[in-house]
Amino acid sequence: MTSRTALAAESTDTTPRPSSSWTGWGQWLALATMTLDHLTRYIVPEPWGLDWVGSSLGRIAFPLFAAMVAWHGLFNTRNPLRYARRILVIGLVAQWPFMMMPRASDALLFNVCFTLAAGLAWGAWLRELLARYREGGLALHWLALGLATSLTMWYLLGGWVEYGHNGLALLPLLMLAMHHLNRAGNPIAGRLAAAAVAVPVLVVAGQMNVTDMAKSFTVATCLAALWLAAGAHRLAPTVPLAMPRRLWLAWYPGHFALIALWLWLTGGLG
Known part of the structure; x- marks a missing residue:
């Protein structure tokens, strides 16, 4: 849970909270590109030659989900850990049909909701840690220990979740960059500093895929x-048609369940 010092710092922040209207569009785009990616990967026959969809439009979904989670965790909730737990619940519901998808490896892998939830929790915890240090409530050696512990957890968890270490790192880096970009103001020095903080986001994003098209x-x-x-x-x-909340929560596990059912009926799981 976010510390009282962090909340106090936020309450004295005069920077206006940014509009979240774009996330209404982002929800539709994220679900559409994710579904296209999974349909062309698991359902569409290979001779159709639609594998390019997963290497192009399909690569929009995860960074867009990550950006929306980072945005809401940063600007629209006072309890990012509770938000992370809600994402984790969706991941738990989706895990069984997700595990039924044909894969190149039989190794256990947790779906992308685990990546998003862990990344958000990590970013929120780092913000709290730094806020306590700035307020004088945390000694430097405890800050260093906290950072080292979090990096160890990142290293250990990265092999178990979708998008691995890069996916986990993207959330806290996005939160850091969005925070500074939103507060940059007009002075050129502040804008340059905010732009510099944004560079690691693009570096990590560029490492998440293999082909040049997917990276771009x-x-x-x-x-x-x-x-x-x-x-x-x-x-x-504002988006003309807001995403129904139940549809937003149910789509990820639901579409995997339908794909698994189709594969079972057509013999694709055999």
Whole structure:
């Protein structure tokens, strides 16, 4: 849970909270690109030649989900850990049908909701740790120990979740960059510093895929999210048709269950 010192620091922050209108569009785009990726990967016959979809449009989904989770965890909730737990519940429901998907390896892998939940919890915990240190409530050696412990957990967990170490690191890096870009203001020095903090996001995004096409779509998605944090959020109109909450919560486990059912009926799981 976010510490009282961190909440007190937020309460005295005069930076206006950015508009989240863009996330209404982001929800539809994230579900559409994720579904296209999974349909072309598991359902569409290989001779159809649609594997390019997963290497292009399909690479938008994860960084977009990560950007929305980081945004809400940073700007729209006072309890990021509770938000992370809600994501984790979705992941637990989706894990069984997710494990039924055909894979190149039989190794146990936890779905992307575990990556998002762990990354958000890590980012929130690091923010709390740094806030306590700045307020004088945490000694430097305890800060160093906390950072070392979190990096150890990141290293150990990275082999068990989708998108691995890069996926876990993307959430806290996005939170850090979005925070500074939103607070940069007009002085050129502040803008340059915020831009420098955003560079690691793009570096990690570029490491998440193999092909140049996949890398470009992932990096471009992260770049768009950073642009929104820098002020472009003001340009986004409200989405005409808001995503129904139940649909948003049920789509990830539900679409995996339907794909698993289709594969079972057609013999694809045999």
